[in-house]
Amino acid sequence: MQRTKTENRSDANIIPVAAVLGAVLLWGSAFAAMKHLVGNLNPWAVMWMRTGIATLVLTPFAARLAGPVRKGKDRVALALMALFMPCLYFLFESYALTFTSATQAGLVSASLPLMVAVGAGIFFKEKTSVWGWSGLAISMLGVAALTMSGAPSADAANPALGNTLELCAMACAAGYMLLVKRLSASYGPWTITAVQNAAGCLFFLPGLYLLLRDGLGPEPGSVLAVAAYLGAFVTLGAFGLYNVGMSRLPAGKASAFINLVPAIAAFFGWIILDETLTFLQIMASGIIFAGVAMAQRGERIRQDLKRICGLAVPRADTASR
Template structure:
């Protein structure tokens, strides 16, 4: 029983991270009423970096080997820096539905990259689960009640593909480094790099109307920074260090499910029958692909 629980911990850790990432959509929806996206991303990562300070001594890499910087720098550039940059720009040119469909390709990208770079096996169940979850996410995003305007859909979709490539690269590099580096060391590097990358967002905060800084706004920012941007990265990085990268990436397809469900519960957004069916397909795909 103890062994079974121990084997489940990485999956539970990844599920926790996915739930927190999914909840960020509702939180962002609330906070974007007062602050622009670039300012929100800076606040999130800056707050996360503050929470890192008390344990900063434990974050210093103790297993650094010559040449590791060639892996560490691309890792932090891929995510959160370039990933958030590409995705935020993509959503200004294409619809959220099309972007969501493209993001469903991430687990398949990771499975292929893990097979190529990490020599991980791709089982039949993994492949079937991947395609089921991709199909489910496609249905979930297509059947959204509302869609944004798409002035340049081709450019937007290409940027979203770029974001997924960055996310895929980050997952592979984290998996490669996790055998020697502490999970929180990698998380700390990502948070600090993202804070510096989005530092220009501070100008929007300075220019903002002081009256927007309500207790509600501050609490949501604290949640996004401390819990979503820091703790969830740690959970996911630890989980991915314990199981195959291709398996861990499949859980990412639960993010839109979590976002839709919490949007329905917290913001009163509708969840139609087709979206419910798509949600069940995604959940089944994730469970099926992770059966032993």
């Protein structure tokens, strides 16, 4: 029985969609794991362990999976991508989690898809509608409300500073995603992933000194297990999966899955760290999600209303007949 083009296209989308969903699940769980590690180690040591373990795992397969890097502008773009992610992104996020809770940091990440959409409009000339800009503004308002409503607590010593640093991390992540979309036309996902991990391992090399100086803290077994999970599964696995998805899906569609990260982060923050949100923080979270929903669904709603009105109200030339 011959398959239709629609069925073949649907099957072709299953792999990249599943890859992006897997990456999002891993990223959502990383907030609680990172919060645990930065409570025991210096953030630089944590970041070196993440990128170092990921590089160690990938190295035996690099010759088979990763291809050569061409000279010229590609090297500049790859270097900028690696600077954004993992270098600056990990730096901002690791320090953010020393000041705010994993749940609040995860909620701030809801602003990422809108940053990607705006960036695509600026750099790729993709049009951003009024709904998109309005959604971004509302989402940023929600992030500000979440930041201002957070009072210091045992799991969030300075939420205003922590959430601001997390927002900086999201800006770096947006730059990374836009560059990956450009580079994926020339390089395979594992080449991009290998460049990221090698650059991060070098950038966070001072963390190795801190690790050797201070050790693994009072719970070395727990720290090693969590670091292995973050390095092998989140740093390597999630980036690899997401790069696979970005190479086969539109940037906007791939980044939209990031909306699941806050819910996943809040779930793991509650289960693992026993974190909770105040009523004001829940309201602020609702504002963030409302902005995201407006940006993603607003234009479709406008088109639906226009079509309905067009059907309900006859045109002047038709009515005169």
